[in-house]
Amino acid sequence: MSQYKKKGLSIVMKMSLLAGSVAAIASLIVGTLIVSGTADIVYQNALNRLRYQTNIKSLGLLADIKNLSGDAQYLAGTPPIKGIPRAIMNGGVDPLDKSDLSEWKSRLTIIFSELIHAKPNYIQIRYIGVANNGQELIRVERSGNKIRRIKGESLQRKGDTTYFKEAVKLNSGQVYLSDITLNREYEKVSEPYVPVIRAATPVYFNDELFGILVINMEFGKIFDDLVKSTPRELIPYVTNEDGYFLAHPDKSYTYGFDLGNENKIQTIYKDFDLKKKGDIRDVEFTLESTGDVLHVVKSYFDPSQQERFFAVMLATSYENLQSGSTSLRYQSFGIMALLIVVSLVVASVLASKLMRPLQKISAAAKDLAKGREILELPIKKGDEIGELARSFEFMRGQLKEKERELIISQGHVHNANKMTSLGEMAAGMAHEINSPIQAISLMAQRVQRQLKKGMSPEDINTSMENIAGSVKKVSEIIDSLSRVSRDSTDDEFEKIKIGFLIEDVLNITGERFKVNNVAFDVIYHNATEDSVVECQRLQISQVLINLVNNSYDAIKESDEKWIRIDISISSEKMKISVTDSGKGIPAEIMDKIFEPMFTTKEVGKGTGLGLSISRDIIAKHSGVFYIEDSAINTSFVLEIPTSRNHLARNV
Amino acid sequence: MTDEIKILVAEDEEQLRELLQIVLEDEGYQVDAAKDGQVASELMMKKTYDVLLTDLYMPKVNGIELIQSTKKNFPKTKNILVSGGGKELVAKHGEKSISFNGEIISIDMFLKKPCELDDILEAIKSS
Numbered sequence: 001m002s003q004y005k006k007k008g009l010s011i012v013m014k015m016s017l018l019a020g021s022v023a024a025i026a027s028l029i030v031g032t033l034i035v036s037g038t039a040d041i042v043y044q045n046a047l048n049r050l051r052y053q054t055n056i057k058s059l060g061l062l063a064d065i066k067n068l069s070g071d072a073q074y075l076a077g078t079p080p081i082k083g084i085p086r087a088i089m090n091g092g093v094d095p096l097d098k099s100d101l102s103e104w105k106s107r108l109t110i111i112f113s114e115l116i117h118a119k120p121n122y123i124q125i126r127y128i129g130v131a132n133n134g135q136e137l138i139r140v141e142r143s144g145n146k147i148r149r150i151k152g153e154s155l156q157r158k159g160d161t162t163y164f165k166e167a168v169k170l171n172s173g174q175v176y177l178s179d180i181t182l183n184r185e186y187e188k189v190s191e192p193y194v195p196v197i198r199a200a201t202p203v204y205f206n207d208e209l210f211g212i213l214v215i216n217m218e219f220g221k222i223f224d225d226l227v228k229s230t231p232r233e234l235i236p237y238v239t240n241e242d243g244y245f246l247a248h249p250d251k252s253y254t255y256g257f258d259l260g261n262e263n264k265i266q267t268i269y270k271d272f273d274l275k276k277k278g279d280i281r282d283v284e285f286t287l288e289s290t291g292d293v294l295h296v297v298k299s300y301f302d303p304s305q306q307e308r309f310f311a312v313m314l315a316t317s318y319e320n321l322q323s324g325s326t327s328l329r330y331q332s333f334g335i336m337a338l339l340i341v342v343s344l345v346v347a348s349v350l351a352s353k354l355m356r357p358l359q360k361i362s363a364a365a366k367d368l369a370k371g372r373e374i375l376e377l378p379i380k381k382g383d384e385i386g387e388l389a390r391s392f393e394f395m396r397g398q399l400k401e402k403e404r405e406l407i408i409s410q411g412h413v414h415n416a417n418k419m420t421s422l423g424e425m426a427a428g429m430a431h432e433i434n435s436p437i438q439a440i441s442l443m444a445q446r447v448q449r450q451l452k453k454g455m456s457p458e459d460i461n462t463s464m465e466n467i468a469g470s471v472k473k474v475s476e477i478i479d480s481l482s483r484v485s486r487d488s489t490d491d492e493f494e495k496i497k498i499g500f501l502i503e504d505v506l507n508i509t510g511e512r513f514k515v516n517n518v519a520f521d522v523i524y525h526n527a528t529e530d531s532v533v534e535c536q537r538l539q540i541s542q543v544l545i546n547l548v549n550n551s552y553d554a555i556k557e558s559d560e561k562w563i564r565i566d567i568s569i570s571s572e573k574m575k576i577s578v579t580d581s582g583k584g585i586p587a588e589i590m591d592k593i594f595e596p597m598f599t600t601k602e603v604g605k606g607t608g609l610g611l612s613i614s615r616d617i618i619a620k621h622s623g624v625f626y627i628e629d630s631a632i633n634t635s636f637v638l639e640i641p642t643s644r645n646h647l648a649r650n651v
Numbered sequence: 652m653t654d655e656i657k658i659l660v661a662e663d664e665e666q667l668r669e670l671l672q673i674v675l676e677d678e679g680y681q682v683d684a685a686k687d688g689q690v691a692s693e694l695m696m697k698k699t700y701d702v703l704l705t706d707l708y709m710p711k712v713n714g715i716e717l718i719q720s721t722k723k724n725f726p727k728t729k730n731i732l733v734s735g736g737g738k739e740l741v742a743k744h745g746e747k748s749i750s751f752n753g754e755i756i757s758i759d760m761f762l763k764k765p766c767e768l769d770d771i772l773e774a775i776k777s778s
Contacts, residue, residue: 434764434765435735438735438765446768450677515708
């Protein structure tokens with residue numbers, strides 16, 4: 001049985017693996033379906049998020065600009081705006097409240113200063129008159145941390161600026177919003193670079209254009225915030241209508257139109273025509289080579305000139321758009337792995353629970369085989385296991401019955417077996433007896449003849465002694481025969497010489513070997529034929545005769561034919577081994593060889609009881625009976641204690 | 652009186668071998684004895700025998716093999732087989748044809764063991 005132990009998986013393992021595989025396949029299928037089914041949705045979601053982000057950013061910028069525009073309208077409504085022209089028109093003093101021009105200018109300066117103070121992005125507020133080609137009247141600006149009013153010669157004429165020209169075209173209440181450009185002083189870009197938008201609204205006095213109000217709002221911080229607040233996986237850009245960058249994660253790419261370089265959105269997205277689709281607010285552009293997507297929101301910021309816009313853009317990589325489904329896939333795989341592990345655990349727990357009764361039955365079978373008392377079996381269970389247990393119980397009952405029958409019949413078979421061996425040996429024995437009888441016959445006839453010739457009494461005596469010797473030999477052989485044919489199971493243990501045992505063997509089998517040319521040797525190691533052992537003589541003889549006969553049967557057809565008995569003795573035990581020229585017992589029958597009814601011989605040639613009975617006999621002698629498997633040739637060994645007393649003492 | 656007749660006895664049983672030698676010598680024959688077929692073959696190479704008296708079952712070379720080699724190499728030597736019989740042997744006392752292992756072999760005389768001394772002597776004389 002033991003040779004099967006290492007092979008194959010246990011049922012528990014098999015069931016667990018099966019459950020695991022089923023779970024794996026099921027979750028793989030479900031997972032794949034879910035992932036492939038949702039991949040598109042996930043991609044669309046990612047796109048929608050991109051669109052949403054772009055719109056939010058655009059709205060933020062437009063809100064800032066709308067506030068700026070509102071502030072310009074509000075400032076235009078404050079009293080000093082009308083007070084100043086009134087004072088100018090009336091010779092320097094406002095006839096309404098007697099304030100002179102400088103008082104109105106001071107008041108307006110305070111209002112401008114407060115507003116700049118309140119709005120961190122406002123860097124300059126001016127009141128410009130249309131007279132004298134756009135002479136600045138009031139100019140308040142942020143300079144570092146301070147807010148100061150520019151006076152006198154530092155006030156410039158702004159009649160040629162775009163915002164001046166555009167603002168004067170407008171009606172009261174309308175606001176012109178400039179493009180976002182780098183701040184310039186005296187026609188030159190001033191450093192540090194400050195992106196600026198200007199809101200300009202006309203001021204009418206007595207239905208005549210008097211001047212314009214201009215707020216410069218810095219966009220640097222707003223763009224910085226826009227870049228900073230953009231999620232890492234998205235790339236933010238703000239461009240003007242031509243595609244020049246107003247905001248870019250790398251500032252060195254911005255304001256190419258002011259600084260004299262050609263860094264535009266079109267350098268990244270080559271075929272992207274920003275103006276072409278001018279009538280559509282949301283534009284999406286996909287880079288075919290990589291799958292990267294650029295979402296563009298054209299932000300129409302000037303209500304007075306509705307075709308003007310700047311573009312807020314967010315770009316994202318294809319991988320990023322897919323990352324949702326990628327992580328979904330990872331999640332699915334994670335859940336799948338978890339499912340497999342869980343189902344493995346559950347299956348192994350269930351399987352081992354299921355298998356426990358089976359293992360119990362298996363253990364019971366082993367116990368039964370070894371003749372031990374067996375544990376209670378789950379015969380009351382209603383399922384297949386209960387059925388198996390009941391079958392097992394039934395088998396056990398039948399087995400017991402058969403065992404009883406076997407014990408009864410064994411005696412008969414034993415005798416039958418002995419008779420078969422006897423029959424086989426009879427020819428050899430007859431032959432062996434023939435020689436001494438021939439000798440007796442010849443001797444007797446010789447005496448008769450010699451007597452006629454006058455034989456001496458000494459001669460007659462010698463011949464008679466020879467005859468007596470031969471007769472004794474014959475009777476010894478007959479003794480051996482009658483001994484082995486007797487049931488010696490209950491014989492007394494007696495102290496006998498080993499030589500007698502060997503003689504029994506030789507008397508019964510010796511002639512056969514001679515006849516069939518089998519070399520037969522008896523070798524005494526540390527022992528002589530006079531060494532004594534306490535045993536049931538005939539039982540041990542029978543074991544040896546059985547072994548020797550087995551050897552004979554095994555080798556009689558081989559080229560090399562020999563049988564050897566080795567005997568050694570110590571103070572405690574006697575060891576006899578019977579070795580023959582055979583090549584050992586095949587491993588596959590090694591375990592079975594001592595079982596009753598096992599035989600390799602042809603039907604009718606052996607009962608299969610020999611070795612089993614031999615083992616029982618040796619066991620009764622408190623000895624051991626085994627196959628010397630380290631030997632090259634077939635070698636059976638029996639060891640029995642030399643003395644029963646000795647045994648009793650030890651026990 | 653029978654000075655010229657030389658007999659070779661091949662018998663593995665020592666007691667019987669010696670006895671045969673003695674009784675035949677008593678009758679005045681010149682007798683050599685061999686304990687098995689091989690020794691017998693060796694002796695025949697050295698000396699010419701008139702009669703071979705052989706047992707069947709002997710170690711090394713058995714009686715049948717010995718008889719067959721004798722018939723081949725020393726055709727003038729008479730052969731007498733003395734045996735108690737066995738599984739392989741089918742033969743009747745006093746006959747000249749036997750069957751061994753199913754093979755028919757003709758010999759000069761088969762004597763069934765145990766046999767009378769007179770039978771042996773007669774077999775020798777008739778040769």
